[in-house]
């Protein structure tokens with residue numbers, strides 16, 4: 001079995017992300033599917049094969065931040081990859097949403113491939129559909145642009161409990177300043193910044 005040490009393209013699947021996560025296609029060998037670290041994924045036309053820098057940075061940050069039993073919100077779930085990873089890593093409950101109904105269908109199928117239907121719920125829409133939802137311990141938001149990230153920050157912050165974390169990605173340096181400028185107004189503090197290629201990921205903490 002080919003075992004790359006870093007992320008490759010989709011043709012390199014299975015991909016060993018870390019000692020705790022492996023990405024595999026449904027058609028991959030049965031012994032991979034039986035591995036509790038395996039995420040079975042068929043992205044189709046949805047974003048989220050595991051090969052994009054933003055997805056990779058988010059996966060690493062989830063591994064670093066997630067505490068077993070955490071309630072997690074994944075905004076812009078695409079293929080469901082981050083939601084499924086969070087569930088594999090021990091989240092107690094994951095709510096995954098995407099504005100694109102096709103992505104939601106793909107994500108639901110992938111949740112099913114991984115037998116995680118009891119942990120992960122997928123819904124179509126933007127974060128405002130969650131209304132007065134509980135405060136999540138961890139919010140994941142790998143959105144399409146700095147503008148998207150910035151404009152949703154206040155709602156993402158409201159959906160996160162005090163002391164909870166937000167992993168925000170999907171933007172590049174030209175838009176980074178606008179995202180940084182919006183943090184204080186959304187009651188968020190930046191704890192860390194990752195970069196891979198020209199892409200950036202922030203780890204944010206909800207302030208009291």
Ligand SMILES: C[S@@+](CC[C@H](N)C(=O)[O-])C[C@H]1O[C@@H](n2cnc3c(N)ncnc32)[C@H](O)[C@@H]1O
Nearest residue numbers: 047048055076077078098099100125126142143
């Ligand atoms: C860059 S992809 C990320 C997919 C996956 N989470 C990953 O990390 O690979 C962004 C996804 O966010 C969705 N999206 C963009 N803006 C959104 C919003 N305001 N609310 C919900 N979904 C959104 C898009 O439809 C797309 O599927």
